[in-house]
Structures are given as C-alpha cells and as structure tokens.
Amino acid sequence: IGIPSQTEIPCNGFAIQCRITTEDPEKGFAPDYGRITNYRSAAGFGIRLDSGNGDAGAVITPYYDSMLVKLTATGRDFETACQRMDRALREFRIRGVKTNIPFLENVIEDSTFRSGDAHTKLIDSQPSLFSFIPKRDRATKLLNYLSDLTVNGNPGAKNWRPAKPFAQPRIPNSTSVPPTSPSSREILLNQGPEAFSKWIGEQKRLLCTDTTMRDAHQSLIATRMRTFDMLNIAEAYAKRTPDLFSMEMWGGATFDTSMRFLKEDPWDRLRELRERIPNICFQMLFRGSNAVGYSNYPDNVVAGFVKHAADSGMDIFRIFDSLNYLPNMRVAMEAVREHGKSVCEAAVCYTGDITNPNRAKYSLKYYIDKAKELEKMGAHILCIKDMAGLCHPAAVTKLVSTLKQEIGIPIHFHTHDTSGLNAASIMAAADAGVDIADMALASMSGSTSQPNLNSVCAAMGGHERDPGLDIETLNEFSDYWEEILTHYEPFYSAPRSGTAEVYLHEMPGGQYTNLKEQANGMGLGHRWQEIAHTYADVNQLFGDIVKVTPSSKVVGDMTMLLVTQDLKAKDLLNGNAPNLDFPESVIDMLGGGLGQPDGGWPKEIQKLVLGDKIPVTVRPGELAPPCDLDQTKAELTQALDREASDDDLYSHLMYPQVFSDYLDSLKSFDRLTVLPTPAFFYGLQIGEEVHVDIGPGKTLFIKLISIGEPDDEGRRTLFYELNGMPRECVVIDKALGKESVANLKGEPGNHQHIIAPLPGMISEVAVKPGDEIKEGDKLVVLEAMKMLTTVSAPADGMIDEVLLKKGQAADTGDLLIIVK
Numbered sequence: 001i002g003i004p005s006q007t008e009i010p011c012n013g014f015a016i017q018c019r020i021t022t023e024d025p026e027k028g029f030a031p032d033y034g035r036i037t038n039y040r041s042a043a044g045f046g047i048r049l050d051s052g053n054g055d056a057g058a059v060i061t062p063y064y065d066s067m068l069v070k071l072t073a074t075g076r077d078f079e080t081a082c083q084r085m086d087r088a089l090r091e092f093r094i095r096g097v098k099t100n101i102p103f104l105e106n107v108i109e110d111s112t113f114r115s116g117d118a119h120t121k122l123i124d125s126q127p128s129l130f131s132f133i134p135k136r137d138r139a140t141k142l143l144n145y146l147s148d149l150t151v152n153g154n155p156g157a158k159n160w161r162p163a164k165p166f167a168q169p170r171i172p173n174s175t176s177v178p179p180t181s182p183s184s185r186e187i188l189l190n191q192g193p194e195a196f197s198k199w200i201g202e203q204k205r206l207l208c209t210d211t212t213m214r215d216a217h218q219s220l221i222a223t224r225m226r227t228f229d230m231l232n233i234a235e236a237y238a239k240r241t242p243d244l245f246s247m248e249m250w251g252g253a254t255f256d257t258s259m260r261f262l263k264e265d266p267w268d269r270l271r272e273l274r275e276r277i278p279n280i281c282f283q284m285l286f287r288g289s290n291a292v293g294y295s296n297y298p299d300n301v302v303a304g305f306v307k308h309a310a311d312s313g314m315d316i317f318r319i320f321d322s323l324n325y326l327p328n329m330r331v332a333m334e335a336v337r338e339h340g341k342s343v344c345e346a347a348v349c350y351t352g353d354i355t356n357p358n359r360a361k362y363s364l365k366y367y368i369d370k371a372k373e374l375e376k377m378g379a380h381i382l383c384i385k386d387m388a389g390l391c392h393p394a395a396v397t398k399l400v401s402t403l404k405q406e407i408g409i410p411i412h413f414h415t416h417d418t419s420g421l422n423a424a425s426i427m428a429a430a431d432a433g434v435d436i437a438d439m440a441l442a443s444m445s446g447s448t449s450q451p452n453l454n455s456v457c458a459a460m461g462g463h464e465r466d467p468g469l470d471i472e473t474l475n476e477f478s479d480y481w482e483e484i485l486t487h488y489e490p491f492y493s494a495p496r497s498g499t500a501e502v503y504l505h506e507m508p509g510g511q512y513t514n515l516k517e518q519a520n521g522m523g524l525g526h527r528w529q530e531i532a533h534t535y536a537d538v539n540q541l542f543g544d545i546v547k548v549t550p551s552s553k554v555v556g557d558m559t560m561l562l563v564t565q566d567l568k569a570k571d572l573l574n575g576n577a578p579n580l581d582f583p584e585s586v587i588d589m590l591g592g593g594l595g596q597p598d599g600g601w602p603k604e605i606q607k608l609v610l611g612d613k614i615p616v617t618v619r620p621g622e623l624a625p626p627c628d629l630d631q632t633k634a635e636l637t638q639a640l641d642r643e644a645s646d647d648d649l650y651s652h653l654m655y656p657q658v659f660s661d662y663l664d665s666l667k668s669f670d671r672l673t674v675l676p677t678p679a680f681f682y683g684l685q686i687g688e689e690v691h692v693d694i695g696p697g698k699t700l701f702i703k704l705i706s707i708g709e710p711d712d713e714g715r716r717t718l719f720y721e722l723n724g725m726p727r728e729c730v731v732i733d734k735a736l737g738k739e740s741v742a743n744l745k746g747e748p749g750n751h752q753h754i755i756a757p758l759p760g761m762i763s764e765v766a767v768k769p770g771d772e773i774k775e776g777d778k779l780v781v782l783e784a785m786k787m788l789t790t791v792s793a794p795a796d797g798m799i800d801e802v803l804l805k806k807g808q809a810a811d812t813g814d815l816l817i818i819v820k
Contacts, residue, residue, distance in 0.1 A: 013075060020100065033060045043091075046074045073085035082108055085108050090105065093139075151683075200245075208244060213247060214251065222491045228680075231273065231276065253549065263665045289302055290328075296593060298624040318383055318414075319344065322550050333379065348383070350387075350399075351388065352390070354399060382412065384414065384434075386416065387416065388547070413429045417446050421498065427459065448513055493513045506547055507532075511552045515531070523759065524560070554583075557585045584788040591609075591610055592617055593616065640663070704718065715733070717730050743803070756811065756816055758782065797819040801817065
C-alpha cells in the first residue's frame with residue numbers, strides 16, 4: 001500500500017505532552033479532590049491545551065478521571081520542546097487541590113530524559129524525580145492574611161479601620177546633593193574609629209543624628225514603624241542628606257517589636273537599609289549586658305551579637321546600662337572595640353536635676369565620675385542619655401561645659417521633648433560645646449520623641465555652629481513622614497503637647513507610650529494620673545533609681561500591679577498588702593538580676609520582695625555560664641528543618657518564643673513586609689487595589705471586589721482580582737462564632753480560691769489536680785503586655801481544680817484554681 005519505511009519519514013519537529021492531573025506524587029499519585037480555588041494556565045507559541053475539568057471554582061470529585069488538562073509543547077528540536085514545556089509547567093497556578101505538576105517538572109528537567117535515553121524504567125531508577133521543593137504560594141498566603149484581617153479586624157490595632165483608603169504618600173525624589181565634605185561613614189571606614197572620634201572633636205558645626213527611624217517612632221507610636229515605609233525614603237536620605245552624622249535606626253525595642261508585632265526580621269531591616277544608605281553612619285541602642293532584650297545574657301552571647309550586628313552593617317553602638325552600673329557595659333564595649341571597625345559610644349543615663357541641691361544622689365560629680373570611668377573603659381564617644389527629657393537648658397549647660405574640661409572624647413547629647421523645652425536644651429548644649437545632638441524630623445518630633453531637627457537647624461542658620469543641613473530637604477522629608485504617620489493612627493498615644501508631668505514621674509520617652517498602651521490594653525487608661533503618681537512613688541520605693549529599659553519596665557510592672565490591686569506604694573511597707581505576688585521582673589531586679597544601683601537597694605523592700613532568697617551582688621554576667629553557640633545553632637537547625645543562620649541564632653537567643661511565633665507567621669503568610677502599611681494593619685476595603693512587589697519583576701495587583709454573606713458556619717467568601725484574574729478566599733467571621741463564656745470569678749478572702757491579680761494571658765500552669773503544694777509554690781504565670789507575673793500558693797494545700805488553661809485570657813478577679 002506504499003507505506004514508506006521509518007528511515008524515510010522526515011522529522012520536522014518534536015512534541016511533548018504532559019497530562020496534568022489531580023494526583024499527588026508525594027502520596028503515590030493518590031487522587032486528590034476538592035474545589036479549585038485558583039486556576040491559571042500557560043499559553044504562548046508552541047503551546048497547546050486540551051482542557052478537561054480545569055477551571056477556578058470547579059469541584060473535583062473522587063469518582064471520575066482526575067485529568068485537568070493535556071499540555072502539549074512543540075519545537076524544532078527536542079531541547080526547544082523541553083524548554084517550552086518546562087516554562088509552561090511553571091506558569092500553571094492551580095490551588096485548592098494537589099496536582100502532579102512538581103513530578104512533571106522534575107521529569108522534564110531530568111538529564112537522562114533530555115538526553116533522549118529515557119526508557120520505561122526511568123521512574124524506578126531516578127529517586128530524584130520524587131524530590132520536590134515546596135512551592136511558596138506567596139499570593140495565596142498573602143490573600144489569606146488580608147482576608148482574615150479584612151473580615152475580623154486587627155486586635156493589635158484595636159480593630160481600628162480607616163474611613164476610606166489612604167492616598168499614596170509622596171516619596172521625596174532622590175536627586176543627589178553634593179556633600180560639603182566626605183560623609184561620616186566614609187571617614188569611619190577609611191580612617192577607623194579612633195581617627196573618627198578625633199574628626200568629630202575637630203568639627204565646628206553641630207553634628208546631627210536623626211532618630212526618626214528608631215527612637216522617634218518608639219516614643220510616639222509604640223515602635224510600630226514598618227521597614228516598608230523606611231525603605232521608600234531610604235535612597236533620598238542617602239543622596240540628599242549626606243551631611244547627617246548618623247541615623248539611629250535599630251536596637252532598643254525595635255528588635256522585639258519587629259518580630260512580635262510587625263512580623264519582620266530585624267536583621268533584614270538592617271541589611272536592606274544599609275544597601276540603600278551606604279554613606280551615612282548607622283547607630284543602634286544597645287542595653288549593655290541586656291543586649292536588645294530585657295534580662296542579662298551570657299557574655300559570649302552579648303559579644304557575639306555585637307560582632308554579628310557590626311558585620312551586618314551597624315557602625316555606632318550606643319551602649320548603656322539601665323542602672324548606670326558600668327560593669328554591665330564592659331563586655332559590649334570590649335566587643336565593639338575588638339571588631340576594629342565600629343564605634344563605641346558609651347552612655348551615662350541622666351536622671352534627677354544637677355541644679356537642684358535636694359536631688360544630691362545625682363549630682364554633677366556623679367556624672368563626671370561616670371564619664372571619666374567610661375573614657376578609661378575605651379569609649380570613643382560619650383553620650384549623655386537624657387531618656388526622660390529632664391536635662392533642662394541650665395542643667396545641660398553646666399553638665400556639658402564641665403565635661404568638656406574633664407574628658408577628652410566627643411560628647412553626644414540625647415534627650416526627649418516630653419516637657420516641650422528640650423529644643424532649647426539642645427541649643428544650650430551646642431553653645432556649651434556639645435559635639436553631636438539627637439533630633440527627629442519635624443513631623444516625628446516633639447512630645448515624647450526628640451526635639452525638632454528642622455526647627456533647630458533653621459534657628460541655628462548663620463550661627464557659628466550651624467549644622468549645615470538643607471532645610472527644604474528636611475521639610476520635604478517631614479512631609480513624607482507626616483503622611484505616613486496617618487497610617488499608624490491607632491498606635492499614637494503620646495501626649496499632643498509638652499507636659500510638666502514628666503518632672504513628676506520621670507518616665508523615659510520610649511516607655512511613656514508603651515506604658516500608656518499597656519494601661520489602655522488592661523482597661524486602666526482612665527486612671528493615667530493615678531498611674532503617673534504611683535510610678536513616681538514606686539521609683540522612690542526602689543531607692544530613686546535610673547529609669548531606662550529594662551529598669552523602667554520594672555518600675556512600670558510594679559506600678560501596674562499596685563494600680564490593679566488598688567494599692568499604694570506605701571502599703572507594701574505598712575504591711576497592708578500581704579501575700580502579694582510580685583512581678584517576675586521586680587523579683588529579678590531586686591535580686592540583683594540587672595546589676596546594682598549606686599548605694600544599693602533599699603533593704604526593707606528588698607527583703608519584702610525576696611523573702612529568704614539571697615540577692616546577687618556581683619555582675620550577673622559573671623554567674624551565667626557561656627552559651628554553647630554551636631550546639632544551640634545545631635539544635636535550631638534541627639528544629640527549623642533547614643540550616644540555621646546567625647540571624648536565626650541571635651534572634652532565638654534574644655527572644656525564643658517571639659522568634660518561634662515569627663517563624664509560624666512566616667510559614668503561614670510568607671513575608672508580610674511586602675504589603676503596604678495600611679493593608680498590613682487594616683486589610684482592604686471593597687474596591688481598593690494594592691500592588692505588592694514580592695520579588696524582582698514579580699508584582700501582585702490585588703483588588704477586593706466584594707465580600708459574601710456568611711454561610712451557616714460563619715464562613716465568608718471574599719472575591720478578589722489577582723493580576724486581573726478572579727480569586728476567592730474563605731475565612732471564618734469570628735464575630736459570628738459562639739459567644740464566649742465568661743470565666744468564673746473568685747471570692748476575695750476565700751483562701752481556697754486562687755484568683756488572677758491582673759488581666760492577662762495564662763502563659764504557664766505549673767500544677768494539676770491532686771498536686772500537693774507548699775506556701776510560695778508557683779501555680780500560674782500570667783503575661784500582660786510582656787509583663788510576667790507568677791501567682792504563688794498563699795498556703796500549704798492540695799490542688800482541687802484548675803479552671804483555666806495555658807493560652808486562655810484571664811481578667812482581674814477570675815478564678816484560676818481551687819485548693820483544699
């Protein structure tokens with residue numbers, strides 16, 4: 001019949017066909033079924049699709065053929081066909097059911113298959129075909145996050161919602177401004193820290209540190225500023241303000257808050273800003289032996305953290321101790337100096353009033369002696385850290401002018417504008433010879449933040465110490481932050497004006513907003529005046545101490561406990577507060593866990609809090625055994641199921657549970673830092689569209705179309721357009737769930753009832769029914785806004801019933817345990 005032989009048939013091209021099915025290759029190709037939530041197919045030259053059941057919204061049942069589509073790729077040669085098939089498979093997006101696409105990708109990429117030598121036993125002989133890299137599925141994860149936020153609100157933002165979508169902020173242009181001299185970081189990198197320190201002292205102009213990206217937002221909006229908003233203006237900073245001395249943008253509370261509340265990696269913030277701002281020195285706040293945490297860490301952890309931060313781009317380490325206990329600063333200071341390329345700025349914390357003879361504990365001599373000792377310990381710069389804004393113009397003039405005669409290193413003045421007077425303090429300090437001053441851009445200044453950088457620079461124009469910064473540029477930057485600040489409305493809790501109240505309570509600016517947030521969260525916001533007075537009384541109870549994190553937090557913890565119990569500080573010494581369970585932080589501090597204040601702790605309150613426990617009187621770090629960093633990293637690698645990095649190691653060492661929670665968020669929602677700030681905090685409004693850059697050349701355009709009515713189980717379907725394609729997400733409307741059952745209340749005075757002394761979440765239950773207990777035994781640990789309080793047994797007995805479990809919320813007076 002004229003059929004030619006095989007050798008006579010011409011080959012004009014190659015074709016490969018893949019059957020895409022709902023079969024799971026990780027489970028022996030078992031059929032999967034369910035509803036397809038998203039379906040996007042491939043297209044293009046040389047691609048043919050023969051569709052089956054593939055479509056968004058299609059329901060795949062277990063009763064019929066699992067094929068979704070036949071995908072055919074053609075090419076002039078076999079390699080071209082393989083490349084087209086590989087591209088087409090990667091372009092498919094099928095969500096809601098498992099498919100065999102990962103297996104097909106492995107086959108197409110297999111070298112044996114591409115060589116043309118594959119045969120029917122390829123699958124049996126190549127185990128690598130069943131080694132799959134998990135898909136990140138970032139779009140689905142982000143939509144799930146946005147959907148839950150849109151329907152259920154954000155408790156962390158007090159469920160506040162904007163009345164309408166925010167306008168796009170105007171980002172300042174990045175036109176380069178020629179620097180008047182080499183930038184601060186150029187000098188540091190080229191000449192080293194010793195020469196850098198000398199260069200500072202030779203400058204006639206007042207050098208300026210901008211605190212907008214750290215202390216300003218920590219003081220005004222409870223440390224909630226996101227990296228997203230910083231990166232948008234970062235390039236403009238680098239090109240238009242090269243004459244800034246430094247930018248304080250890391251450390252302090254930002255390390256904790258970035259992971260805990262913002263679901264960000266603090267190390268990413270440091271590196272991404274460093275990449276965009278290579279020419280201005282970065283500065284961080286380092287809490288001595290407390291690093292960036294709230295307790296003492298082993299010496300090798302402190303030193304290792306310093307080295308890793310310096311290697312990651314940090315230049316200037318402002319090191320302080322919350323009690324001005326200088327031995328606690330030694331390890332960090334030595335670590336900075338050993339690095340060789342970083343600057344050690346040692347701080348003496350200012351409190352009291354050197355012009356007031358009635359505050360003799362904190363005299364001028366006290367500060368001069370501390371400064372001289374820090375210079376001997378190797379400081380490149382001395383910082384006067386006026387964390388509450390108490391150093392008024394007369395005091396700072398006296399302090400700076402005397403220090404200039406007594407020490408030979410530059411002086412950096414840090415203050416807060418809580419009183420409303422401290423721009424005058426900075427100008428007085430400049431007249432007295434201070435070398436550097438901390439300020440914040442206008443819209444992020446004032447109140448508990450730093451004084452106004454724009455105004456001070458304008459007022460000093462033409463002055464012999466004129467900072468030389470361009471006012472127009474500063475104003476444009478301020479306009480940007482003013483627009484951005486509206487995105488953080490629910491977090492703004494600073495006073496709208498200066499207040500003389502600061503001279504009563506002496507709260508650090510950064511703590512003021514945090515404590516006010518804590519009070520509001522505990523339902524005590526209306527008792528703020530009482531809280532302020534109690535804070536001052538607790539400070540005197542503790543011996544009039546230096547108050548800065550973490551010591552200020554301890555004063556705050558004790559204050560909140562007394563207020564919730566309707567007690568005064570004097571009640572503790574009068575015996576009117578028997579069996580009071582003191583916060584863990586108070587026990588730790590009075591036990592020597594933070595070090596020793598000048599003059600020691602008042603014996604009466606120390607005995608009351610510690611009982612028979614013997615306090616530590618040496619540097620706490622001396623008692624902490626070195627951490628086996630290699631072993632910890634190996635354990636972390638096993639727990640993470642991937643190679644742990646140094647970022648992971650030090651985040652884990654600082655905040656183990658917070659870091660674990662951050663990783664859970666990362667697993668569930670991927671990197672939320674890519675979301676615009678309003679979307680991150682508040683979700684989307686109907687008709688609102690955002691664009692999200694998830695990678696180079698990869699942008700998601702997300703638009704919320706509508707929100708469906710709830711079904712019988714309280715589930716709502718949210719309808720989106722994702723890059724122009726329909727997409728759905730289903731979330732539970734928590735407002736439609738079962739009504740919560742109120743916890744039982746305990747009977748005050750009933751010795752069988754163990755009741756919650758303050759509102760919080762139960763983080764630990766240490767007993768179970770049937771356990772015998774002794775007076776003072778730990779029963780329950782409550783956590784309220786990072787404050788841990790142990791509820792102890794008031795007497796010997798046996799546990800009869802435990803009413804609340806770990807993770808449940810308790811209110812003041814709730815019945816926790818019944819004893820008999």
